[in-house]
Amino acid sequence: MLKKKVAITLIILFLSFACIIYWKCFSLQGVSHGTFIRSMTSPDGTYIINTYRHSGGKLKKNAVRAEIENKLTHKKKTIYWKYPDKDPLIKWKNGQLVQIGHEFLNVVKGETYDYRFDQNKRK
Numbered sequence: 001m002l003k004k005k006v007a008i009t010l011i012i013l014f015l016s017f018a019c020i021i022y023w024k025c026f027s028l029q030g031v032s033h034g035t036f037i038r039s040m041t042s043p044d045g046t047y048i049i050n051t052y053r054h055s056g057g058k059l060k061k062n063a064v065r066a067e068i069e070n071k072l073t074h075k076k077k078t079i080y081w082k083y084p085d086k087d088p089l090i091k092w093k094n095g096q097l098v099q100i101g102h103e104f105l106n107v108v109k110g111e112t113y114d115y116r117f118d119q120n121k122r123k
Contacts, residue, residue, distance in 0.1 A: 033052055033054075033065070034052035034053050034054035034055070034063075034064075034065055035052060035053045035054075035055070036050065036051075036052055037051040037052060037053055037064070037087055038050075038051055038090070039051075040090045040092065040098075042092050042095050042098070042107075043092050043094060043095055044095035045071065046070065046071055046072065046095060047068055047069065047070060047071065047095075047098075047107055048068070048069045048071060049066055049067070049068050049069075049079075049090055049098060049100070050066070050067045050069065051064055051065070051066045051067075051080075051087070051088065051090065051100075052064065052065045052066075052067070053086070053087070056083075056084075061083065061084035062083075062084060062085065062086050063081065063082060063083035063084065063085060064080070064081075064082050064083075064085040064086070064087070064088055064101075065078055065080065065081050066078070066079055066080035066081075066088075066090070066100050067079065068107055078112070079100075079105055079107070079111070079112045079113070080100045080101075080103065080105070080112065080113045080114075081113070081114045081115060081116070082101060082103075082113065082115045083115055085101065088100050088101035089101060096108045096109075100113070
């Protein structure tokens, strides 16, 4: 009985640790918030995109995070994370498609950009 409790405890600890690693290293939601740069509202007024600069310190370059907020539900989600970046251009093409830097994202489909997983990184 004691071995079973120890095994269950170890499994729970391992799964908890794996979830934390995933959230911090592979999920956009684990990216730190940073310093506010600007907001841009979609043409139809449904969404607002807020951009934030994340300082890399003296030896590293800055990164940028963009967060989308649905004005009706007030839900927020990180949709863009790029390093190095300073202040990307944000341009709404219509109520669904937004350009952040060189990336085009369909916010209705839930598209995101994370430079860590970009096969065609721009340098």
